[in-house]
Amino acid sequence: MPLREFDTIVIGLGAMGSAAVYQLAKAGKHVLGIDRFSPPHDRGSSHGDTRITRLAIGEGRHLTPFVRRSHDIWREIERETGVELLTVTGGLIISNPFATAHTHVPQFFENTIAAANAHGIPHELLDATAIRRRFPQFRVHDNDAGYFEPQAGFLRVDPCIRSQLQLAQKFGAEIATNEKTTGVVQSADGITVETDRTTYRARHAILSVGAWVPDFIDRKVAPLFRIFRQELHWFDLEGPIADFEPGRFPIFIWEMQGAGKAIYGFPAIDGARGGIKIASERYDATTTADSPNSKTSDAAEMHRNLIAGNIPRVGSRCLRTETCLYTVTPDAGFVIDRHPDMDKVIFVSACSGHGFKHSAAIGEALAQRVVDGNSRLDLSPFGFRRFTH
Numbered sequence: 169m170p171l172r173e174f175d176t177i178v179i180g181l182g183a184m185g186s187a188a189v190y191q192l193a194k195a196g197k198h199v200l201g202i203d204r205f206s207p208p209h210d211r212g213s214s215h216g217d218t219r220i221t222r223l224a225i226g227e228g229r230h231l232t233p234f235v236r237r238s239h240d241i242w243r244e245i246e247r248e249t250g251v252e253l254l255t256v257t258g259g260l261i262i263s264n265p266f267a268t269a270h271t272h273v274p275q276f277f278e279n280t281i282a283a284a285n286a287h288g289i290p291h292e293l294l295d296a297t298a299i300r301r302r303f304p305q306f307r308v309h310d311n312d313a314g315y316f317e318p319q320a321g322f323l324r325v326d327p328c329i330r331s332q333l334q335l336a337q338k339f340g341a342e343i344a345t346n347e348k349t350t351g352v353v354q355s356a357d358g359i360t361v362e363t364d365r366t367t368y369r370a371r372h373a374i375l376s377v378g379a380w381v382p383d384f385i386d387r388k389v390a391p392l393f394r395i396f397r398q399e400l401h402w403f404d405l406e407g408p409i410a411d412f413e414p415g416r417f418p419i420f421i422w423e424m425q426g427a428g429k430a431i432y433g434f435p436a437i438d439g440a441r442g443g444i445k446i447a448s449e450r451y452d453a454t455t456t457a458d459s460p461n462s463k464t465s466d467a468a469e470m471h472r473n474l475i476a477g478n479i480p481r482v483g484s485r486c487l488r489t490e491t492c493l494y495t496v497t498p499d500a501g502f503v504i505d506r507h508p509d510m511d512k513v514i515f516v517s518a519c520s521g522h523g524f525k526h527s528a529a530i531g532e533a534l535a536q537r538v539v540d541g542n543s544r545l546d547l548s549p550f551g552f553r554r555f556t557h
């Protein structure tokens with residue numbers, strides 16, 4: 169049988185790949201998306217109901233154009249599909265001079281305020297009294313300070329991925345699920361993609377395989393991408409749930425004093441039985457995407473040390489736990505660049521625990537790069553070179 173040929177093949181259809189395949193199909197490209205599982209699924213980095221989105225990006229103010237454009241795209245997709253993707257609840261970041269943990273990068277709180285000022289993002293700075301008055305659910309210390317961003321909120325992850333894959337197919341994309349890519353080879357006349365079922369040919373490829381990056385890059389480059397398993401917990405709420413529902417309760421990130429950790433959380437979105445999702449981050453042991461999950465749940469310890477005294481109405485009963493993979497680079501930034509060994513393959517690793525909110529715009533930028541050779545949003549901060557020079 170002759171090999172099937174495409175303009176572009178997108179390998180990995182999680183947050184990044186589903187956005188890329190949608191945008192390429194919309195641009196009229198003959199595109200194939202391949203995933204080893206059936207996205208949305210719970211094996212990679214893009215599950216667990218929700219992701220925080222915020223406009224002032226403490227991890228780097230160059231990211232704000234990506235999240236802004238992503239919000240526009242999510243709204244377009246919502247209009248197209250009638251599916252709710254983005255819920256604006258407001259976002260509260262709490263920190264203090266004695267915080268012993270940072271969120272992804274040092275000076276995250278200060279950087280967030282600077283990014284908000286640089287990009288004209290509406291926000292309020294709250295002292296402890298103002299936080300208590302506005303959000304009595306949090307028991308803050310007198311020296312805690314708050315950054316409140318009214319336009320922050322959360323994304324519903326499965327619907328984001330599913331909608332983009334469905335729209336991609338509507339625009340003519342082919343989607344191959346439960347098909348594992350086993351090799352990508354570039355030659356003078358294009359790209360050959362081997363899978364466990366067949367072989368395809370394409371002019372371009374996008375490699376967006378999340379925590380499976382080590383399978384597709386040289387062993388010398390692979391250590392740039394460390395994989396950490398994270399836990400998400402849903403805790404029971406005590407008393408009226410209305411105080412924790414969207415509209416009354418924001419998404420939050422809280423860099424605590426003395427605790428050595430930050431926690432983040434979401435409003436209760438599934439009624440009384442769904443509880444409230446709160447998580448922390450763990451960087452104690454690296455793993456691989458295919459390692460079995462041998463870790464024991466840290467829900468009880470987390471509740472005792474980080475939640476009980478700080479958000480008193482969150483009960484100790486953990487209703488549900490999920491694990492999810494972070495792919496973390498040395499500077500917690502993204503890598504979106506030509507593959508080090510194949511210049512027709514675009515390599516995308518946009519995680520370090522904060523990539524989802526930018527994914528719709530990253531997908532669009534990737535498509536523009538394939539179609540026009542360049543993207544409207546600047547991808548240059550995401551090059552491999554920053555680690556090698």
Ligand SMILES: Cc1cc2nc3c(=O)[nH]c(=O)nc-3n(C[C@H](O)[C@H](O)[C@H](O)COP(=O)(O)OP(=O)(O)OC[C@H]3O[C@@H](n4cnc5c(N)ncnc54)[C@H](O)[C@@H]3O)c2cc1C
Nearest residue numbers: 180182183184204212213214220349378519522523524525
């Ligand atoms: C616990 C947790 C909390 C987070 N919180 C936030 C947040 O609040 N806000 C935010 O913006 N971001 C957050 N993030 C980060 C965000 O979720 C990630 O940046 C994003 O999900 C990464 O998407 P991805 O497409 O790179 O990876 P994935 O979604 O994992 O997609 C990779 C895909 O590649 C496929 N694949 C792998 N190997 C192969 C192969 N050989 N052949 C075919 N397919 C293959 C996989 O099956 C998978 O579907 C969080 C991440 C985690 C884990």
